[in-house]
Amino acid sequence: MERHVLAALACVATFSAPAMAQDHSAHRHGSAEPAPGTSDQSMPMEMNTGDGAMDHGAMGHAMPDGHQAQGAGQLLPHASGSGTSRLPSYDSAMDGLHVMTDDWMLMAHGYVSAQYTDHSGPRGDDKAYVTSMAMLMAERQTGFGKVQLRSMLSLEPMMSNRGYPNLFATGETAGGVALVDRQHPHDLFMELAARVDFNIGDGATAFVYGGPVGEPALGPSAFMMRRSSRYNPEAPIGHHWFDPTHITYGVVTAGLSTDKWQLETSAFRGAEPDEDRWDIETPRLDSWSVRATWTPNPRWAVQASYGQIHEPEALHPGEDEHRFTASAHYADNDGFSAMAAFSSKNREPGRTLTTWLAEANWDLDDANTLFARAENVANDELFPDHEDPLHDATFRVSKLQAGYARRIEFDPFTLALGASVNAYAKPDSLDPVYGRNPWGYTLFARLSLGS
DSSP: OHHHHHHHHHHHHHHHGGGTTOOOOOOSOOOOOBOTTOOGGGOOSOEEOSSSOEEOOOOSBTOOTTOBOTTTOOBOSEEEOSTTOEEETTOOTTOOEEEEETTEEEEEEEEEEEEEEEEOSTTOOEEEEEEEEEEEEEEEEOSSEEEEEEEEEOOGGGSOTTOEEEEEEEEEEETTEEEEEEEOOOOSEEEEEEEEEEEEETTEEEEEEEEEEBOOSOSSSOGGGOGGGTTOOSOOTTHHHHOGGGSBSSEEEEEEEOSSEEEEEEEEOOSOOOSOTTSOOOOOOOEEEEEEEEEEETTEEEEEEEEEESSOOTTSTTOEEEEEEEEEEEEOTTSEEEEEEEEEEEEESSOEEEEEEEEEEEEOSSSEEEEEEEEEEEESOSOOOTTSTTTTOOEEEEEEEEEEEEEEEETTEEEEEEEEEEEEEOOGGGHHHHOSSOEEEEEEEEEEEOO
């Protein structure tokens, strides 16, 4: 485990090195209101903060609450989440280090989290493991708009393909066998993509996004990029309903964007990542999606999306999926962020399965954070063995989770020490395999570049 921690720290340090000379991370709390009729595409590369220092703001993933309109010193209604998704402007999940070099603004962010989890019952398990992410982005303003270059990587492939225990979670495979009650590790390459925005007048832009690894316009921002789940050490058990496409090999997205609306469509590869998590898989464009997002002010981001996905699961060849998602994300400038979301996936051929999710993160002050998540999932993959009499049976399961994190800041890093506890509600028919009252807990120590 120590080897994994050191390797992940090295990955974070490598990505942050170009920006270590200047720390321009945004303040957690803001007070400005949005400027009407402004667009993030007109954001200047530099804003004078009034004290002689230059505030380069934030760009790309989850812009902090320092995201400002040109010349007005006011907040815009939205920030950027994973891929091309939007978040409320007050959502500051991915603030990090920012530096100007010639005509480019660079941003580095990353984290490494050492965790121990233990889940009870016959299907429960315990494990010490490490999750990690490193992100380096570059942005340049142009005469026609702006250009962004994005990369995001993880050293989670050093973990076993079986990932870590997560009761009632399903999705992907290990050794050709379906993962059940486990969360799979992420791939080395989480994003290798670019985005180009073109100013088309009246604060509106047209944009193109894509690359060999990216995220299509489908679902809310991925769970690790939302402030509402910033310190939650576990992936949602409904992850494969909302955002399994956040790592997709082959994505092209085109869209129209204003300060309050974004309409976009994507072509992408439908198949989920395979078990070789170190490589880049062959891109293809065999699936499509559309998404509309409304950001009326810095506090709200509401999206609805639909996708037709070609053969997403390796163990279900010939089975396509129609997925619909809707979500509402709220954040304020006092450290509170929350999201409520619904998703429905209709297999063809097959049945329709739905899930609900609500989560929140509340920074009580500069050192203490409370977080929680509630999920309700209809799942028919808990018994993948075709000889099992419960194979393909659908069970609706609820998970309730609450946790606490103590934050220690030493610029430019933040160390969060915390724990979470889980409880579950399920049909009595699952007692023989899960126990009557399964529960679990996770302890974690997360070191972040930024907050």
